[in-house]
Amino acid sequence: MGNVNLATYAKNTWCPGCGNFAILNSIKAVFGALIEEGFPKEKIVIVSGIGCHAKIADYINVNSFYSLHGRVVPVCEAIKLANPDLKVIGFAGDGDTYGEGLEHLIFAAKRNVDINIIIHNNRVYGLTTGQYTPTSPLGFKGRSTPKGTTEYPINPLELMLSSGASFISRGTSHGMELLKKIFKEAIMHKGFSLVDVLQVCVTYYNMYEYYDKRVYELEGHDLADYNKVLAKIREWDYNNDSKIALGVFYKKERPVFEYAFKDKKINTDLKIKELLNDRA
Ligand SMILES: Cc1ncc(C[n+]2csc(CCOP(=O)(O)OP(=O)(O)O)c2C)c(N)n1
Ligand code: SF4
Ligand SMILES: [Mg+2]
Secondary structure, rough: OOOOOOOOOOOOOOOOOOHHHHHHHHHHHHHHHHOOOOHHHHEEEEEEEOHHHHHHHOOOOOOOEEEEOHHHHHHHHHHHHHOOEEEEEEEEEEHHHHHOOOOHHHHHHHHOOOOOOEEOOOEEEOOOOOOOOOOOOOOOOOOEOOOOOOOOOOOHHHHHHOOOOOOHHHHEOOHOOOOOHHHHHHHHOOOOOEEEOOOOOOOOOOHHHHHHHHEEOOOOOOOOOOHHHHHHHHHOOOOOOOOOEEEEEEEEEOOOOOHHHHHHHHHHHHHHHHHHOOOO
């Protein structure tokens, strides 16, 4: 974090051992480094939803907007459209944005709005005490499913790839060095970036041991080859017992929405062919 102090007066109420601390400390370190490098602090805006994760807005001393459950993404989009000079980072829950707000996520990825969305994916509703979410595994036993869920989870990275996201990555709350690296790269990416963080909820779904045994870091794969990336994304489907890859899965440059939207000249200059080739 260097010399930049981003602490606030708010009392932290997360459970001891919660994976949210790793996200908080990693992002504070990244913001601190950006500010030290000369990026103006007043141009950073964070947005959160509703859930345990959302309290992060109270714990970082930058501009923030504490929004509604499921509405992190549209608030980020609106801020970015109003002022494209801002760096807009949204912190959302898995219930929050893979559930209630999913359609917003899909369309922000499709439009390639230049925002960064970080998902605190603890695969459970933490704040409301342990119900299942779209990424809970089959058979998950929680408050609303005492005999176990009968649904398979979604693979959010696969969904993001098919929706057109131009940066897709995954980290865990047990690996802060990698998390910092991914956060920085995602924030600097020009276009829609998603970071799915396997954030452990020690109280309702403690997966530290499970993840520690399975995670490995991605190395040297072709970040722009759609089919190879898809195969890598499908290796772990949030339900099977395979190894779990971490790092950046996909990265591609393509025109961002806010400039195409704002500047008619750029809009007419968009090369349709380039856009069509984008999925090749
Ligand atoms: C519109 C709306 N729907 C539902 C709720 C109730 N609610 C609050 S938090 C929450 C779930 C939080 O789960 P998640 O988004 O995964 O966040 P976590 O607590 O796990 O960080 C729900 C259903 C709400 N506050 N507002
Ligand atoms: S309930 Fe889970 S997600 Fe919420 S603060 Fe506690 S450990 Fe963290
Ligand atoms: Mg959750």
